[in-house]
Amino acid sequence: xxxxxxxxxxxxxxxxxxxxxxxxxxxxxxxxxxxxxxxxxxxxxxxxxxxxxxxxxxxxxxxxxxxxxxxxxxxxxxxxxxxxxxxxxxxxxxxxxxxxxxxxxxxxxxxxxxxxxxxxxxxxxxxxxxxxxxxxxxxxxxxxxxxxxxxxxxxxxxxxxxxxxxxxxxxxxxxxxxxxxxxxxxxxxxxxxxxxxxxxxxxxxxxxxxx
Numbered sequence: 001x002x003x004x005x006x007x008x009x010x011x012x013x014x015x016x017x018x019x020x021x022x023x024x025x026x027x028x029x030x031x032x033x034x035x036x037x038x039x040x041x042x043x044x045x046x047x048x049x050x051x052x053x054x055x056x057x058x059x060x061x062x063x064x065x066x067x068x069x070x071x072x073x074x075x076x077x078x079x080x081x082x083x084x085x086x087x088x089x090x091x092x093x094x095x096x097x098x099x100x101x102x103x104x105x106x107x108x109x110x111x112x113x114x115x116x117x118x119x120x121x122x123x124x125x126x127x128x129x130x131x132x133x134x135x136x137x138x139x140x141x142x143x144x145x146x147x148x149x150x151x152x153x154x155x156x157x158x159x160x161x162x163x164x165x166x167x168x169x170x171x172x173x174x175x176x177x178x179x180x181x182x183x184x185x186x187x188x189x190x191x192x193x194x195x196x197x198x199x200x201x202x203x204x205x206x207x208x209x210x211x
Contacts, residue, residue: 005113
């Protein structure tokens with residue numbers, strides 16, 4: 001991996017469809033608005049054929065980069081499976097965590113670099129490793145763990161934090177509604193009883209990354 005950003009964040013979710021990319025893009029937007037120099041990378045992405053609005057497109061719009069800078073063209077897999085599974089289904093060669101790390105390229109002078117995974121912490125991201133393995137391989141300064149605020153999130157967050165053991169984690173409760181008692185209860189339990197670093201929304205998450 002080339003010389004990288006001053007701070008490196010890995011964005012993961014407790015599972016699929018928790019709003020990971022939306023939060024990542026919103027956090028990048030908050031940082032850019034504060035004058036922080038940002039870049040995003042999606043080491044590999046799989047998507048439904050014909051999808052014109054991939055994760056790389058969303059992240060690129062947030063940083064001002066091109067989608068192919070965010071995710072290298074040879075790591076775009078038009079098959080809605082985990083990236084290594086999609087590669088296999090499409091007859092593409094397998095790739096490793098080390099391959100993904102070696103392919104990361106960053107512009108000079110970046111304050112915060114954000115690397116987004118795919119799926120949950122233990123979802124396959126390469127032939128030999130998952131999201132948690134990649135977060136460790138890039139030596140992330142912080143993991144931004146995106147979770148739904150509703151029922152089931154305590155279990156999902158606990159298991160996900162365990163998977164990222166050894167890395168500092170900030171839990172971002174997405175779709176949080178303070179008018180919903182279950183959302184408030186989940187937030188309070190995770191913060192007060194589990195002693196996790198829990199925030200609601202992209203603005204406080206951005207403050208965890210810079211300065």
